[in-house]
Amino acid sequence: MPCKSEWDTAALVAADKRHVWHPFADTGEWCAPDHKPLVLVRGEGALLWDSEGREYIDGNSSIWTNIHGHNHPHINAAIVRQLGLVAHTSFLGFTNPPAIRLAEAIVALFPPETLTRVFFSDDGSTGIEAALRIVEQFWRLRGSTRTEIVAFRDGYHGDTAGAAALGARSLFGIKGEGWRAPVREVGNIKDLAALPGAEVAQIAAVVIEPLIQGAAGMKLWAPGTLRELRDWTEGKGILLIADEVMTGFGRTGTMFACEQERVVPDIMILGKALTGGYLPLALTLITERVFRLFAAAQGGDGTLFYGHSYTGNALGSSAALASLQLFAGGDLLIELRRKIILLKELLADLEPLPGVKDIRQCGFIAAIELAGTEAATRAKAVCLEARRGGLLTRPIRESIVLMPPFAVTTGQLRQSIAALKAAIQHVLQKAESVSP
Numbered sequence: 001m002p003c004k005s006e007w008d009t010a011a012l013v014a015a016d017k018r019h020v021w022h023p024f025a026d027t028g029e030w031c032a033p034d035h036k037p038l039v040l041v042r043g044e045g046a047l048l049w050d051s052e053g054r055e056y057i058d059g060n061s062s063i064w065t066n067i068h069g070h071n072h073p074h075i076n077a078a079i080v081r082q083l084g085l086v087a088h089t090s091f092l093g094f095t096n097p098p099a100i101r102l103a104e105a106i107v108a109l110f111p112p113e114t115l116t117r118v119f120f121s122d123d124g125s126t127g128i129e130a131a132l133r134i135v136e137q138f139w140r141l142r143g144s145t146r147t148e149i150v151a152f153r154d155g156y157h158g159d160t161a162g163a164a165a166l167g168a169r170s171l172f173g174i175k176g177e178g179w180r181a182p183v184r185e186v187g188n189i190k191d192l193a194a195l196p197g198a199e200v201a202q203i204a205a206v207v208i209e210p211l212i213q214g215a216a217g218m219k220l221w222a223p224g225t226l227r228e229l230r231d232w233t234e235g236k237g238i239l240l241i242a243d244e245v246m247t248g249f250g251r252t253g254t255m256f257a258c259e260q261e262r263v264v265p266d267i268m269i270l271g272k273a274l275t276g277g278y279l280p281l282a283l284t285l286i287t288e289r290v291f292r293l294f295a296a297a298q299g300g301d302g303t304l305f306y307g308h309s310y311t312g313n314a315l316g317s318s319a320a321l322a323s324l325q326l327f328a329g330g331d332l333l334i335e336l337r338r339k340i341i342l343l344k345e346l347l348a349d350l351e352p353l354p355g356v357k358d359i360r361q362c363g364f365i366a367a368i369e370l371a372g373t374e375a376a377t378r379a380k381a382v383c384l385e386a387r388r389g390g391l392l393t394r395p396i397r398e399s400i401v402l403m404p405p406f407a408v409t410t411g412q413l414r415q416s417i418a419a420l421k422a423a424i425q426h427v428l429q430k431a432e433s434v435s436p
């Protein structure tokens with residue numbers, strides 16, 4: 001049901017432009033008088049409403065976080081229940097029931113005696129930072145000189161300094177070497193396999209987005225890549241870090257992307273959909289083997305000097321537990337697989353459109369790449385135009401991303417594709433009519 005316009009949109013937007021600095025947005029463009037950002041005020045299921053009562057399908061799951069839909073009664077109730085007890089208490093020197101239960105529930109999702117330990121943080125980026133610290137200290141405790149982290153070209157692991165050093169460096173304009181972690185960038189496994197032994201001996205860990213590089217534009221790894229990488233790291237005694245911040249919790253069709261190639265990494269990072277898309281929380285999972293080294297260290301050497309004010313937050317942990325409960329029994333993933341098949345069928349309708357270069361799908365993630373030198377500008381225009389068909393999403397350069405919450409109905413999924421089709425046709429026709 002669309003909400004009545006009880007909001008003063010003009011006043012809100014004016015105050016926003018006066019005081020708010022938005023992430024990943026051209027600052028001047030955002031503040032320009034003709035820019036009218038949507039003010040989102042309410043959500044239910046896969047739908048969002050803006051301050052003027054317009055309804056949209058949340059086509060990118062509120063930046064890849066939401067899975068069960070907005071305003072989900074089960075997650076709402078869990079947060080409210082915890083709120084009645086306490087919202088947050090320090091994890092420094094104390095612990096709390098929701099965090100303990102969450103750690104237990106997450107570990108139970110992996111084969112016994114594999115990823116048995118859970119380190120809490122706030123978002124994907126800080127989950128990665130924690131992983132980097134763990135890796136560095138792990139090798140130091142072992143008296144090794146290994147310090148280098150291998151990351152794949154075009155990968156994205158977050159935007160805090162350490163995480164940014166692992167990928168998309170050009171995106172962040174990072175030029176100086178002084179403040180970045182020691183990182184070696186490679187294109188693929190062949191590059192790794194070709195490294196001389198002396199260089200391999202410097203590698204502490206390899207980090208990968210399993211199955212699909214998200215911020216790179218939803219680029220799929222060739223099947224078997226992850227398995228091959230796991231075999232290589234195991235053979236060389238190097239740690240493997242799987243960044244499942246985007247892929248975790250069903251997004252690729254299985255609970256975790258790593259399952260599809262029967263890989264259990266040494267370290268795994270979970271975030272985004274962990275709380276169902278409700279609250280900022282991330283987990284860095286570690287194997288018993290890695291943890292044991294820290295536990296056995298003497299004289300404070302086993303202390304991990306990392307942790308934030310909101311580490312182990314009780315509300316976030318309660319939301320995450322409630323989200324996991326919704327997966328129990330397996331029906332949700334079975335239903336999701338039906339929607340993945342439908343998405344594939346619907347995407348086929350976009351393939352023949354002029355201006356469409358490539359369509360990629362991995363589970364419930366789709367990217368529609370446009371062709372030509374103007375592709376990035378057009379992809380942006382398509383996303384704006386799709387709003388008229390009731391769809392909200394964002395492009396990554398020349399690719400339009402569609403990855404709604406799993407709670408999207410089949411009708412809404414059809415509407416999303418129809419909105420994209422109309423928008424692509426509209427933008428292309430307009431471009432042709434102005435070209436000489």
Ligand SMILES: Cc1ncc(COP(=O)(O)O)c(C=O)c1O
Pocket residue numbers: 123124125126128156157158159209214215243244245246271272
């Ligand atoms: C694979 C991957 N890792 C890490 C991150 C960083 O997560 P956050 O934005 O929550 O810090 C992202 C964000 O898009 C991501 O896609």
